[in-house]
Amino acid sequence: MKAWNQFETIYEEEREFSSTSSPSLSPSSSSSPPSLHSLVNAWSLHSGSQPDIFICVQGTSFRLHKDRITSRSTYLKRHLTGVSNLTLSPPLNITAETFSAVAEFCYSHRIHLTASNVATIRVAAELLGMTEGENLRDVTESYFESVVGIEASMVLRSCLTLLPEAETTASLASRCIEALVWEDDVSCLDDVVRMQPQDFQTVVDSLNQRLPNHDVLYKMVDHYLKENEYGKVTEEQKTEICNSIDCSKVSSHTLVKCVQNPRMPLRLIVRAILMEHLNTRRSVVAAATGAQQAERTSLREILQRETAHRQAEQMKEAMDATYSRIQSLEKELKGMRKLLLDHNSNALNSERSVSFHFVPPETSKIQRGGRGSVSSSGFLLHNIIPKKNNQVAMCNHATKTPKITKPFRHSFITALKNAFSTSNLIKGN
Missing domain, CATH: 3.30.710.10 (Potassium Channel Kv1.1; Chain A)
Structure with a gap:
């Protein structure tokens, strides 16, 4: 290149x-x-x-x-x-x-x-x-x-x-x-x-x-x-030319024309007659065989259609049942969630009520120049201040403020911790 x-x-x-x-x-x-x-x-x-x-x-x-x-x-x-x-x-x-x-x-x-x-x-x-x-x-x-x-x-x-x-x-x-x-x-x-x-x-x-x-x-x-x-084609040439026609590749309509055509040589006409007879025989056999196959095919198709229809109905029923069951489970889950929330809310309120209760003082009179004082009020702690010898430690406004001892302070803090721990546990659940 x-x-x-x-x-x-x-x-x-x-x-x-x-x-x-x-x-x-x-x-x-x-x-x-x-x-x-x-x-x-x-x-x-x-x-x-x-x-x-x-x-x-x-x-x-x-x-x-x-x-x-x-x-x-x-x-x-x-x-x-x-x-x-x-x-x-x-x-x-x-x-x-x-x-x-x-x-x-x-x-x-x-x-x-x-x-x-x-x-x-x-x-x-x-x-x-x-x-x-x-x-x-x-x-x-x-x-x-x-x-x-x-x-x-x-x-x-x-x-x-x-x-x-x-x-x-x-x-x-x-x-x-x-x-x-x-x-x-x-x-x-x-x-x-x-x-x-x-x-x-x-x-x-x-x-x-x-x-x-x-x-x-x-x-x-x-x-x-x-x-x-009437020209240049001899009988021998005519025969050779017509031999190129394959009668097995010619339609029945054309074969009939060939048989009736006086220009065609006798050899081709005989082949056309034999091929037409063979085609007719094949058509009769094919029609009979086709009718039998059609009956068998029809029965088979009916059975196949019935089986397919039955399978489709069964599948539809299974899908409907599954869908209903899913809806029921969703409703049950919502009900259980609501009950759990209500239970947690009630338990929390009850725990708070039991753990800490305010008791107003026996007298609400304010002494010493009208200003509030620790000695003018008192607290009663139920279930928090430990009882000793069936006695409850109380603050009397008529006496001096008692000194809170270490055991009392320790018990008070411990009770508060327990109360808040229980509340958090309920919320977490």
């Missing part, structure tokens, strides 16, 4: 000085296209060598470089070994215009393809053995596949002058007909009548392998025989 890229640059520059190039470097025919002229001159400048072979095609001579031509074509390489002159003549079905395009490809690896010339260049690529590496056959085959679905009629018409090579080398005609059949286009029927019997035989043999349904093939054969009924 590196050498090719260098050549591309030289070729682009050559377009500007080709008109001043030496005439001796061009092909000898004045009808040679200017593009090939430029390519030959460009390669001469690039390689420093002059054209060294002459190739004659239909009266037109081409003066070319041997290394460029033989590097692309195995046929030319084989026939130009030890010689410098070659004439391409039948059975090679190649025109001067087609060879010019092929020579351009050998120099530049480029070619201009259309729906009208792709068949001729495709056939030339096969005949000249241009099938290795980055070859002309692959290029034309790719273009043919892209255009045959659009311009199949045009490509088919261009194939007619190339038969049988167009069919034997690449099945071009049969592929065009196949594309037209898929598009429900019967215009090919008008083109096939122009074929020679040998060429038509070659095409229908290819179609025998390509078409899964031979109704169209039968129609094409019948049309060809009708148009050439």
Whole structure:
């Protein structure tokens, strides 16, 4: 590819000085296209060598470089070994215009393809053995596949002058007909009548392998025989052409037409009768077998439907029961939570009431200048101030404030701690 890229640059520059190039470097025919002229001159400048072979095609001579031509074509390489002159003549079905395009490809690896010339260049690529590496056959085959679905009629018409090579080398005609059949286009029927019997035989043999349904093939054969009924088709050729029709691939309606068609040979009519009888027998057997299978299938389907319905109902009942049980559990959980909260609240209030109770003093009279004093009030601590010898320590306002001894203070603090510990425990629960 590196050498090719260098050549591309030289070729682009050559377009500007080709008109001043030496005439001796061009092909000898004045009808040679200017593009090939430029390519030959460009390669001469690039390689420093002059054209060294002459190739004659239909009266037109081409003066070319041997290394460029033989590097692309195995046929030319084989026939130009030890010689410098070659004439391409039948059975090679190649025109001067087609060879010019092929020579351009050998120099530049480029070619201009259309729906009208792709068949001729495709056939030339096969005949000249241009099938290795980055070859002309692959290029034309790719273009043919892209255009045959659009311009199949045009490509088919261009194939007619190339038969049988167009069919034997690449099945071009049969592929065009196949594309037209898929598009429900019967215009090919008008083109096939122009074929020679040998060429038509070659095409229908290819179609025998390509078409899964031979109704169209039968129609094409019948049309060809009708148009050439008093012409060039012999009885032997008619028989060989009709042998390409496979009666097992023909519909019953077409088989009936074939049996009633006077143009069809006796051999084909007998095959059509036997195939129609076999199809009828198969239909009767299939109908009887199908009826039995239908009864068994119907019973099986009924049982399957009943089982599926029963399973669906059981699943629905189980889901409803589960949902009800979940709702009941949620209600029970809410009730238990409420009872627990009420119980905790009542227990807390009861504990506080038992642990600490305020008892008002026996007299509320305030002495000593109306100011409150510790001696003017008293506290009675139930269940907190420990009792000793069934006596309760009391503060009398009439006497001095008694000195609180250590055991009393210790007991008071301990009782408070116990009270608050019990409260916190209840709240935590």
